[in-house]
Amino acid sequence: MTVILSLDEIKKCIGLDKQLIPIIEEAFKNLAQDKVSMPPILRLDIEEYHGESDVKAAYIQGLDSYAIKVASGFFNNPKIGLPSSNGLMILLDSKTGVIKSILLDKGYLTDIRTAIAGAIAAKYLSNPDSKKVGIIGAGIQAKLQLEALSLVRNIDTAFIWARKKDKVSEFIADIKKLNINIQACLLPEEVVNQCEILVTTTPSKSPLIKNEWLKKGLHITAMGSDAEQKNELDPLIIKDCDLYIPDSLSQTKILGELNHAIKNNLVSSNQNYNELGEVILDPSLGRKRKEDITVCDLTGTGVQDTAIARQTYEIAMHLKLGTSVD
Amino acid sequence: MTVILSLDEIKKCIGLDKQLIPIIEEAFKNLAQDKVSMPPILRLDIEEYHGESDVKAAYIQGLDSYAIKVASGFFNNPKIGLPSSNGLMILLDSKTGVIKSILLDKGYLTDIRTAIAGAIAAKYLSNPDSKKVGIIGAGIQAKLQLEALSLVRNIDTAFIWARKKDKVSEFIADIKKLNINIQACLLPEEVVNQCEILVTTTPSKSPLIKNEWLKKGLHITAMGSDAEQKNELDPLIIKDCDLYIPDSLSQTKILGELNHAIKNNLVSSNQNYNELGEVILDPSLGRKRKEDITVCDLTGTGVQDTAIARQTYEIAMHLKLGTSVD
Numbered sequence: 001m002t003v004i005l006s007l008d009e010i011k012k013c014i015g016l017d018k019q020l021i022p023i024i025e026e027a028f029k030n031l032a033q034d035k036v037s038m039p040p041i042l043r044l045d046i047e048e049y050h051g052e053s054d055v056k057a058a059y060i061q062g063l064d065s066y067a068i069k070v071a072s073g074f075f076n077n078p079k080i081g082l083p084s085s086n087g088l089m090i091l092l093d094s095k096t097g098v099i100k101s102i103l104l105d106k107g108y109l110t111d112i113r114t115a116i117a118g119a120i121a122a123k124y125l126s127n128p129d130s131k132k133v134g135i136i137g138a139g140i141q142a143k144l145q146l147e148a149l150s151l152v153r154n155i156d157t158a159f160i161w162a163r164k165k166d167k168v169s170e171f172i173a174d175i176k177k178l179n180i181n182i183q184a185c186l187l188p189e190e191v192v193n194q195c196e197i198l199v200t201t202t203p204s205k206s207p208l209i210k211n212e213w214l215k216k217g218l219h220i221t222a223m224g225s226d227a228e229q230k231n232e233l234d235p236l237i238i239k240d241c242d243l244y245i246p247d248s249l250s251q252t253k254i255l256g257e258l259n260h261a262i263k264n265n266l267v268s269s270n271q272n273y274n275e276l277g278e279v280i281l282d283p284s285l286g287r288k289r290k291e292d293i294t295v296c297d298l299t300g301t302g303v304q305d306t307a308i309a310r311q312t313y314e315i316a317m318h319l320k321l322g323t324s325v326d
Numbered sequence: 327m328t329v330i331l332s333l334d335e336i337k338k339c340i341g342l343d344k345q346l347i348p349i350i351e352e353a354f355k356n357l358a359q360d361k362v363s364m365p366p367i368l369r370l371d372i373e374e375y376h377g378e379s380d381v382k383a384a385y386i387q388g389l390d391s392y393a394i395k396v397a398s399g400f401f402n403n404p405k406i407g408l409p410s411s412n413g414l415m416i417l418l419d420s421k422t423g424v425i426k427s428i429l430l431d432k433g434y435l436t437d438i439r440t441a442i443a444g445a446i447a448a449k450y451l452s453n454p455d456s457k458k459v460g461i462i463g464a465g466i467q468a469k470l471q472l473e474a475l476s477l478v479r480n481i482d483t484a485f486i487w488a489r490k491k492d493k494v495s496e497f498i499a500d501i502k503k504l505n506i507n508i509q510a511c512l513l514p515e516e517v518v519n520q521c522e523i524l525v526t527t528t529p530s531k532s533p534l535i536k537n538e539w540l541k542k543g544l545h546i547t548a549m550g551s552d553a554e555q556k557n558e559l560d561p562l563i564i565k566d567c568d569l570y571i572p573d574s575l576s577q578t579k580i581l582g583e584l585n586h587a588i589k590n591n592l593v594s595s596n597q598n599y600n601e602l603g604e605v606i607l608d609p610s611l612g613r614k615r616k617e618d619i620t621v622c623d624l625t626g627t628g629v630q631d632t633a634i635a636r637q638t639y640e641i642a643m644h645l646k647l648g649t650s651v652d
Contacts, residue, residue, distance in 0.1 A: 002430055004330055006651050042368035044383045046392070049421045053394060055381050057370045066372070068379060070394055070416060072423030086423045088416070090396060095375045097398030097412045102428060104328055104651055325332050325430055325649060 003101040003322035005312070010105050013315035014308065016112055016144060018151045021123070024116045025280050027060065027307035031248060032277025035061040038248070038302045041255075043227075050075045052227075053087075058302030065091050065100055067309035069302070071110055083107070085140075089309040101313045101322070109312060113304040115144035117247065117276075118199060118221050121296035123152040124279045124286040125245060126197045126219035131156045134195030136188055136209070136232070137202040138162035138171040141223065145199045150178060157181040159191040162202075189213050200224050200232040207260075211236040216291040222257050223298040231260045233295070239266040242292035247276050248301050256297040329427040329648035331638070336431050339641035340634065342438055342470060344477045347449070350442045351606050353386065353633035357574060358603025361387040364574070364628045367581075369553075376401045378553075379413075384628030391417050391426055393635035395628070397436055409433070411466075415635040427639045427648070435638060439630040441470035443573065443602075444525060444547050447622035449478040450605045450612040451571060452523045452545035457482045460521030462514055462535070462558070463528040464488035464497040467549060471525045476504060483507040485517040488528075515539050526550050526558040533586075537562040542617040548583050549624040557586045559621070565592040568618035573602050574627050582623040 005013075014020070030036050042055040051074035059066040071087040078084060085107035091100045103109065122130070130153050135142045138160060149155055158180050162168050165184075172182050185191045192198060192213040200209060202224045209220070211234045220241075224232045238244055238261035246252035253259060253269060261267040276296065279286045287294050316322055331339075340346070356362050368381040377400035385392040397413040404410060411433035417426045429435065448456070456479050461468045464486060475481055484506050488494050491510075498508050511517045518524060518539040526535060528550045535546070537560045546567075550558045564570055564587035572578035579585060579595060587593040602622065605612045613620050642648055 004428075004649075004651050008652070037371055037373075039368050039370050042365050042381055042383060044365050044385055044392075044394070045363055046385050046420055046423075047363075048387065051421075051423050053383065053418065053423065055368055055383065055394060057368060057379065057381065059370055059372050061374065066370070068370070068381060068396055070418075070425075072418065074421070074423040077422055080422075082422055082424070086425065088425060088428075090414070092379065092396075092398065094372055095377075095400070096403055096406075096408055097372075097377050097379065097400040098408070099396075099412065099414060099430070102330075102414075104425070323330075323649060323651060325330050326334070 001324040002099045005103045005322045009321040013312045020116045027303040028277035030060045031303045056302040058306045067306040069305040113308040115148035118145045119148035119152045121221045125294040130196035132195045133158045134191035134198040135160045136200040138167035141201040161185045161191045207234045219294045221296045226299045233257045235261040235264045241295045243294040246297045251299040252297045255299045327650040328425045331429045331648045335647040346442045353629040354603035356386045357629045382628040384632045393632040395631040439634040441474035444471045445474035445478045447547045451620040456522035458521045459484045460517035460524040461486045462526040464493035467527040487511045487517045533560045545620045547622045552625045559583045561587040561590045567621045569620040572623045577625040578623045582625045
């Protein structure tokens with residue numbers, strides 16, 4: 001029997017919650033220790049409709065289940081009142097391949113595990129007394145990243161810039177419950193000038209953040225770029241920063257900000273960097289000095305999906321949720 | 327709403343039926359005409375349990391839906407009474423990425439579309455008066471390939487060889503309904519000596535069929551090899567045959583029999599071959615003379631999955647089958 005979980009049921013199991021931090025940290029640690037089979041992402045483009053489907057998969061050694069995830073982005077959808085993101089996760093039995101569950105999360109679990117990765121990046125790389133956050137972009141991740149940062153740092157003020165001003169107003173209304181001062185900025189530079197942690201969350205195809213704007217002590221989490229042509233940071237930032245940490249080096253070389261630094265011959269494609277999981281295993285590999293500029297490059301990994309799908313399924317079984325189909 | 331279809335419901339919609347031939351032919355034609363986005367297969371190995379999950383996907387331009395398929399093989403399963411194959415297909419809306427349906431087919435639709443591809447290969451490449459079939463292997467595809475051949479040729483006798491003799495007895499019992507004479511052979515060579523169409527259906531990692539055994543006029547469909555290390559035919563066969571036709575040239579170079587001919591320096595990796603879809607579009611590209619030896623190399627393509635998933639969904643909607651989940 002396969003258990004089908006609807007989005008409503010999934011939301012009863014999983015929210016943006018501090019308890020998810022150690023679960024996603026464990027996934028990154030496994031990835032860093034090579035305890036994982038994680039093939040390259042399958043990407044299908046539907047150019048006709050400005051759409052794409054990505055498939056990610058990861059098996060973590062020793063675990064009794066693994067996930068395969070389909071995540072779609074159809075960028076004309078908002079025009080017809082549909083969200084651009086969609087997708088599902090499939091949970092399979094590691095010993096038999098039997099499909100235990102299908103999580104019809106429509107991208108919700110991806111949103112959550114991505115935000116938690118942002119919290120983890122800030123936990124290990126930003127200065128512990130950081131209170132001021134800059135957010136570039138005003139979509140769902142802009143909100144969730146800010147909320148996730150509040151799980152690990154005492155954030156009192158957020159500065160936001162986004163291309164679409166109506167989205168900024170929406171963002172400010174949505175984020176009220178967090179009890180954080182919000183200031184909308186007219187330029188990205190204004191955001192960067194005033195924050196201690198910067199999170200970039202856009203699908204931009206040209207850099208929005210310049211190297212010369214960066215102040216000492218800043219931590220940047222760049223999570224918008226998850227495809228070859230996407231690029232939010234001036235590639236010089238990757239070269240000049242004191243510490244660059246990818247979620248998965250093999251992925252950021254192709255899909256992340258690092259990709260553009262390599263293409264611009266600023267960084268060698270053979271250059272080695274510690275991954276986020278290595279920093280979690282040994283925090284001394286993280287920020288060294290208060291004045292360091294640190295960058296975490298998040299492209300999204302299959303191990304995060306496997307971790308959150310397993311957690312959701314476990315809670316759903318406990319709560320006796322789902323529809324069984326043979 | 328997503329419509330979940332169980333295996334029982336899927337079997338009410340689709341069987342090994344002549345009507346599927348033009349549907350799968352159309353898919354191959356689209357592939358040959360570059361009307362398709364079909365990324366490389368994602369393959370996740372679970373070495374600990376001798377298992378693997380493959381993901382295939384294809385979008386055919388102009389169609390309102392496309393499929394993403396997960397197909398797993400866990401080769402220890404028979405020891406615990408489970409089939410080694412498993413999987414599902416996901417049908418997505420081409421304009422929005424919305425998930426229309428999940429087909430919990432456990433590999434059934436893959437079995438059917440693979441057998442139909444074998445029928446199509448024989449239809450265009452074997453001599454029309456072929457009556458004698460040789461089957462190597464005695465698994466599910468051995469049975470289905472023989473049954474599918476009966477849709478396009480007047481088969482009166484089948485010769486079979488497989489490594490496991492108990493599987494051969496099972497095969498013979500299962501195939502009775504087809505009203506075909508069956509002869510079990512002690513050696514693969516005996517099979518090859520007596521047939522006009524040969525279908526190889528094993529996961530062998532070393533060649534079972536030697537070049538010097540082949541008689542003039544033989545057509546071979548090699549459908550067992552769908553992974554880099556799998557190899558059923560003496561690589562010399564690919565070099566020496568009169569006509570070699572891949573289902574997808576980019577795939578057979580990596581996963582099919584062609585891969586081994588290239589690795590053995592018998593064929594250049596730049597050598598061009600017409601694909602099955604091109605032969606369907608222009609049958610004069612198929613068999614030229616009665617005495618030609620022809621080979622069709624089937625690795626399985628995402629376009630076949632998209633075609634059969636669409637067909638299943640359409641019939642299921644007509645029959646009002648399935649469970650809707652939001």
